[in-house]
Amino acid sequence: MMHRPGHIKLAAALAVGAFLAAPPAHATGRPAVAALQVTLRHHHVYRGPVDGVVGVRTTTAVMRFQRRHGLTADGVVGPKTRRAFGRFARHVLGSRPLTPGLAGWDVAELQFALAWHGFPSGAIDGGFGRHTERALIKFQRWAHLTPDGVTGPGTFRALRTPLPRCPIALAWPLQATVGSPFGPRGTGFHPGIDLPAPAGTPVGAAAPGRVVFAAYDPSGYGKLVEVAHGDGVISMYAHLSALSVHVGQSVGTGRRVGRVGSTGEATGPHLHFEVRLRGAAVDPVPALH
Ligand SMILES: [Zn+2]
Structure with missing residues (x-):
């Protein structure tokens, strides 16, 4: 795929400032980008996957949102675009404790990071429901934290640690090409x-x-x-x-x-x-x- 300027600008905007609180990039996606995709879905301008990867569909959706809100349609998520996203996008991960019932950008980041750490919780939709609570409690137990279902500094720290890896060698259970990856x-x-x-x-x-x-x-x-x-x-x-x-x-x-x-x-x-x-x-x- 060609690299379009929009991709680079969006990636750069996501890499600085308010996004520093996000966990580090994973091999195939970043929680902050996943949260952006959830926010765009929330605003009905994006129907693509929540994969944490900035692609042409994400950039196009940002520009569509910007045009609808009378902003310069440059595909860059700057302060004005962020403000136009409204309440849903106000909090980044780590800026407030997360408890069941809350919704927003930071909840989407949490869901995405929990999934990559081995505890998926159904749809990554930015809503802290029962599935997310269950996944969080399992992760907290896994990380030797108090399993209270509420995110605090310990949980945010644990979500920034490297992803768990399989410690033993495995043989293929059958000979085939991977159809759908992890x-x-x-x-x-x-x-x-x-x-x-x-x-x-x-x-x-x-x-x-x-x-x-x-x-x-x-x-x-x-x-x-x-x-x-x-x-x-x-x-x-x-x-x-x-x-x-x-x-x-x-x-x-x-x-x-x-x-x-x-x-x-x-x-x-x-x-x-x-x-x-x-x-x-x-x-x-x-x-x-
Ligand atoms: Zn499967």
Whole structure:
């Protein structure tokens, strides 16, 4: 893609001043940009993904908003544009404690940062509802903070730490190209990777371990196998058509745990492969060999 001046200007504007309180950039997106995208959606000028990446759709939406509010349509989020965003955009992450019931730019930043730290909370929409509260409490417990569901300096600090990574090497559960990666998807967050394969394709354990779950999961995973590998690492194999193991069984790398299917919330046959570290979803790709 060509770099247009608008991209650079917007990126520069987001990098300074009021945005310093935001957590650092992640590999594929920044919380402040995600919050901007949520704000633009809130103002009905943007329908693109909340991915934290400044692209042509985000810049175009900023310019559309500026034209509607009689501002210079330069795609730069300066003080005037920010003021025109209204109350929703007044607070940046870290400038006030966040509690259930609040809404705004900083809540969107929180939701985006929580998701990247392994605790997605449904739609990233800037509204601090039950899902966000649950995700925050899980994260606080994970980060050894008081799990009170209210963000304070400790939570903001913890959200600025590097993202958790899978500490063990993993084998591919089946040979396929990643169809949908770990990360933002639409207004939500995909906590694993999708490996498209024909129904019935054998699925192998990614590392040696013990089966801790092998049953139908009603929350959307469908037929699901979970294998614990020690060090707090659990691998998950979802949407299976058949289970090949039982709880308590020890498995070696590559041992068949089930077969590809489309049970649960799946539109077609694929393996949803997810890895958790002490409950936090982590991108499995850097650990796959
Ligand atoms: Zn998936």
